[in-house]
Amino acid sequence: MVGLIVRLRFAMWRTAMSRSPLHLVSSIVGALAAIGVLALLGPGLILLAGQPVRITALTVPLFAVITLMWGVLSLIATGVDSILDPARFAVLPLRASELARGLLAAACTGIPALMLAGLALAQTGSWLGHPAAVPAALLGGVLGLLTAILFSRAVTSALAAVMTTRAGRVLGAVVVSLVTLLPLGLNLLLTTGSLAADLSSFDATRSATVASWTPVGWAWALPFDVSTGRWGAAAVHLALALLLIGALWVVWVRRLDRTLTSPLTSAGGQRIGHGRLLPAVLGTSPTATVAARRIRAWYRDSRLVGIALRTAVLPVFFVAQAVLTGMPGLAGVGVVTLAVFAGLTLMNDLAFDGPAWWLHVAVGVRGWEDRLGRALASAVVFGPVVLLTYAVSVAIGVIGRPVPWLTVIVVAFLASLGLAVAVGAVLPGTAPRTGGNPFAATSGGAAQGCLTAIVSFVGPVVLTLPVAVAAAVTAGSVPGRWLTLALGTAYGLGLLALGVILGGRRLDRRSPEVLGQLAHAQL
Amino acid sequence: MTEVGPGDPALELRGLVKEFRGRRVVHALTLAVPRGSLFGLVGPNGAGKTTTLSMATGLLRPDGGTARVLGHDVWADPAAAKAAMGVAPDGMRLFEQLSGRELLLYVGALRRMPVDVTAARAAELLAVLDLAEDASTVVADYSAGMVKKISLAAALIHAPRLLVLDEPFEAVDPVSGQTIRTILRRYVASGGTVVMSSHVMELVEGLCDRVAVIAGGRVLAEDTIGGLTRGGSLHDRFLELVGATDSAGEGLTWLG
Ligand SMILES: Nc1ncnc2c1ncn2[C@@H]1O[C@H](COP(=O)(O)OP(=O)(O)OP(=O)(O)O)[C@@H](O)[C@H]1O
């Protein structure tokens, strides 16, 4: 059974890659990224072998955090292979524990798990200086690996259970959105308490001890306990780690069992009012109609609720950090980042429609109407959020010079919108399935490929930079500032218009091909 | 803009070719659907019916050949062709976040119809198709038959001159089925044209004026019902044309 499922996974993977070059590219990029992480972290970890225990102990908090992040990331990234959606096995006479073993084996053969295994091995290398700790490190590595993978499975499957109702989906989206901001929160804590970087006085023992008593640290603490001769603690940690793995396994098998016996997830009896407000405000042109539908989606569609929340909470951290550290540029950068993210959410807007977009093709909606409608929707949804964050930052005085920053923010927002509507028409990207786990894939998406990522990172910077420079140069003079704001806004609107025209033209010319791309856009 | 003569067929496919990854599934398919007819498209699974209809409606780009709707070339002048026809494809998802009524209003607005006209027609269509009670339910929660019916309503809302329906009766209950038959007959009587695919021979026989039998991406026969069946049943004629073999007769003995 186990071998069969693993083979099935590889067969499906191969088909996916041979069907779409994007899949192939993203798999290669994923593998390269994993090798890169290994090449960076691996030697560093092994170099720890020559260091005293107080430094080598660093592996404990490090791997505890990695394990924690594993669970968190599996919620937002394609941590759970949608290829092997357990619901698809529902019609087969399979017991949940059998299926779980197979799925676990399949998960272990994935690129992320192999990378983690490599890191765990390097972690064993870290303890080479303490021979007694090496077997403990090896055992800890295996247990830690199992903990991480089972943790992510248990968390996602338990969450997917909550997500079967509409209210649950929105609730889950809120929770997970906030949880995924955890690393930013950690960053916030780290910058407030200054981190000792001096190796000679560096002492990881305390943080290792703390981390060793968290569930994600139990397994990784074994070599640390052994090398410091605390055999009692080692025994307790081993017992706890085994118990945790057992518990996660039971939770996961239970959830799988439930999925196998009731695979149909309900979308949840949603009834809709008349919705007269948006047409009244926006009008009834095709553009306004598309915009109204996309605006409604931002609160009706649980997949988008999560993205909206993450995007909106992001700048709060920047602003908070600016207040805490007193660095003036930080809040401004935060709002600009929000503006860019808000604009780029449009990048895979088409993927959220998926194959349902045929309606636009059959009706003959003009490409520019489709593009402009979506840009309008994002402007209506995120424009106020961006401006509000800006206004709050100005009000509490964390933004240095209000007008130049406003110029950069407006241009960044408009340029990102323009970029997204143009690129989104060529690379519609991927989105989670409707009614499925909203965290199966976010805007990044697995098959999205590195191209979109590069465009998303570089594009807004390149497009905004000239105006940012102009804003900085003219910041000194009052009329200069306002003139730059006016010209910058005109430039941003020009970019948006260009994006709408170029993206629209592409949709007009290649709509059947785009429709073909969208047939595989939902994971 | 092409010259549109009154004598043009409602739908004219000429030499349509489609290949998927080197495998040709539609072979230079030529078909003319006269105006005011209810035209049935039948053929075994994988015959290329959906592929052909997708190419005729601008959803799938052909590798060769032309498709004309009421004289407008679908691929050279898509705007005019798409304005003239209503499409209900098979197995294509709808915007699931919209309620049934919203979906109809959405299509109406995209087709630049006045809001009050769309609203009145939507209410009427929902009532006739027995969807009034679920007008405010999101399409995601619709049953398979309800999805078929709302797709049909969306195709009808702008009173097109040509209707292209891929398996419109699939999963539809007998009462709604009867309603749809009545609607289609009345629509054709008033000068509209319907092209529909179906697997139910009795339905095609009783409802359609003309039939084309397609298999392996080619038209095997195309005629009026009477001309094709010559007194027999469409069912038998179909089996005869596609060369049915009684393959289930010998195999599968282990099944009992
Ligand atoms: N996107 C696609 N990629 C590859 N092959 C396809 C694709 N769509 C259709 N085909 C192939 O084209 C052929 C015709 O398919 P089509 O869907 O047109 O058949 P159909 O007559 O509608 O069948 P059914 O009666 O089952 O609906 C089939 O062999 C199918 O495998």
Ligand SMILES: [Mg+2]
């Ligand atoms: Mg078909």
